[in-house]
Amino acid sequence: MDALLEVRELQVDYLQRSGKNTRALQGVSFALGVGEILGIIGESGSGKSTLATAILGMLQENERILGGSILLSSENVLEKTSRELREMRGGRVGIVFQEPSLALHPTKTIGVQVWEVLRAHCRLSRREAWERVHETLTTVFGAEAKRISSSFPHELSGGQKQRAAIAQAIVCGPEVIVADEPTASLDTDTQHAIMSLFRELQKKLRVAIVFITHNPILLAEFADRILVFYGGRIAEQGETKEVLASPRHPYTKMLLQCLPELEARADRERPHKLPVVAGEPISFSILSQGCNFVPRCPEKMKICEQESPSLRKEGEAHEVSCFLFRGSEEESDERAQTSEG
């Protein structure tokens, strides 16, 4: 099956005034099929938001693409004219941002804001357009659609605002939705409701979703596949169940273990400490030789400091970018090297 969205060897730098550039994304490659849900896990500094804006062709002034391509139905986004980009955004690729209160205009009603997106892409008569708006709002809000349509953002709760933003993203019937941490600013109840909405939409509209988050648990029973980002590179990728149940990369392992488990507390007297690695992800201004997790990796080897690992297959639908997993033939070679070095 031809991939709907394919990213190949994407490389993006942040230009900084000091002259030293930071590598925001390095060698990022993945594919998204029609109707597939791809989860992207990344903490701050992982480059996940840069990826989202790159897919939309909306990089900021200080972000520069150094290489690679982003293919949407085999057309390279990076080579599109600004007119083509405008048609693509909202029309074929919808986006949902993290903070809905910032993404909605304060003095326009929700109905008008959804209508504006529709108007930018579809030639419909006024009546047809508003019918479509109403239809979309009903999909997202149910019975409250009419009331919400004539409400202003400040009259809505956080969850409702995010639903409105989602309505804007789907109104033109895009093939892909990119959601950049859409639930990060919501409380647990609302988060759950919005995740359910996403599931529903995917089933109903057969839309592919790129779901970016820093909380891996949200992706369980939601995403088909997961990509784990660290420091601008893909550390691990594979089917969700597989990656969550048996993570290979030391970073993924740490990430999953450091989340407090609900059940763990049931029979413990005092809280225990979470197994997390010290330190924070730092930006890499030098194109570092070596793996970018080296400063914090508890399982690092000599080779990790010298060379940067690439994604290798490790199991049926699982790839890891770590020297601990080199595929069997090369493993013995590596062992020989590290013992010598």
Add this chain to the structure above:
Amino acid sequence: MRYLARRLLHAIFLLLGASLLTFFFTALAPGSYVDEMRMNPQISADSIAALKAQYNLDKPVPIRYAMWLRSVANGNMGFSFAYDVPVGPLLLMRARNTLVLTITATLLAWIIALPLGIWSAERSGHWPDRTITWITGTLLVIPDIALALGFLELAVRSGWFPTGGMVSIGFDSMTLAEKLKDLGAHMVPPVSVLVLAAQPLLIRHVRAAMREEFGKGYVRAAEAHGISKKRILWRYALPGAANPLISLFGFSLGALLSGSLLVEIVTSWPGLGPLLLEAILARDLYVVTGGILISTVCLVGGNFIADVMLYWADPRIRKKETAE
């Protein structure tokens, strides 16, 4: 509605307060209109005393204030010693002349500043922005008087437009077309000065308001949804910048009667400016108070109109009133 009613009440109190303060300060300042005459040995002390009584200058200040208020109510607003006419109609005529100038200047100033400010914000950091910023910086530093004198100099040297006044002699016998042309020519120097002097403030505010809008999340989100840049400018950014710009417009409206004072004096435009100046120097009490009062009315009125416009434009302000 309650919000607006409250603002209106506020405005009325402000006006009363302003008139009170002005009246008392002017009346309590040493000297009065008749003092000039005392210098003249030909006028007897009795005549002066009689004049004083006639003008009620011998009564205590609070009583005079009350009498003055009554006079305001029936439109006379007191009596001008110097011109020997009721103040009201005098002020009205002069105010009309001023308004001809200021309304034209304000409209022109905004029509020029808005696009320039928007353009400056869009091309922030690049040459259009830098040039405009440099020009407005220079304009800001040059005093209004210098600009006015500059234009007068230009008028004298080139003869392109008259060097002062509002109309030429023989105005009444001109045809309508000629009248308009004459008036227009006379307006060029003062209006130009007013427009130029207003640009720095306006352009900078417009630029700042628009820059802030361009950085807002919903502008970026609109771009991400594929809405055209033009539509974003008109439908998203400008309405968002409306709040600070409406307030600024309120100030512009408020300054319609008071902002051109200096320029009128320099270009001999027969508006409120020269009138007030003379009246202050001559201690023409009621003219001064009346002039300040109508300027204040204009100022307060301008702000009130801005309040109304804000109320209409921003649903969040409307919301504060209605129950949750």
Add this chain to the structure above:
Amino acid sequence: MPKLLRVEDLSKTYTSRRGGSSGGSVLALDGVSLTLDRRETLAVVGASGSGKSTLALCLAYLEKPTSGSVWFEGRDLQTVGEAELRRVRPKIQLVFQDPASSLNPRLSALDLLSEPWRIGGAFARSDWRTQACELMRITGLPPDLLDRRPMEFSGGQRQRLAIARALATGPKILILDEALSSLDPALQAQIANLLVDLRESRELAMMFITHDPAMALHLADKIAVMEKGKIVEQSTPGGILLRPQHAATQRLLAATPRNVSRSQEPVVR
């Protein structure tokens, strides 16, 4: 010995100055009662609007409760005078969700940390730097950041700084209002570990407000669930998890995504 903190029937009504037709008042807290003792961690969970933040503000006495009493070390804060309140405030400290807005961007870390000593005189000026270094060390911050401003810190470091600042007054109670919510999971874990350490080393009582039940259950000795200004259930983590009584609690637990990772060898011991 009386409990460190005892709250009885606390209520707080916010009235808005402009009345709408309903009078515009909001009942944020409705008869809340709880206790907190040394080395105890109480987690308060609930959806937004349930009154959790108002509770934090009232306990730190940054907002005056409308009715009810707050007993700190056996004294009712509603009845003590200004002088006594000033003495009590340093002992109850609040850490907010967004460190960027609660830390003065113009002050260096040293200035921020020494501010309470400047006012209260706990340490002599010559001691400030050493004491500040110690606070940085305890909260896991590199001491060479002492002269930098908060904006030069990373997000996680800022939150640690906010905690260090709260500790500078030598408090007995630390209230954290959604202090971890805006952080990445790895950072949340690091700071959670820090809190566990602090609790032991400083005998702190902690009140941890969050909408994330998983972290609440992880850190707390007891949990209070709030809804619409009332505490609807209060129990131990085990109790909440295994026998949730109130509908709000059950809803909250149902909404929390479960960690399906059953990873084998822990990466860090």
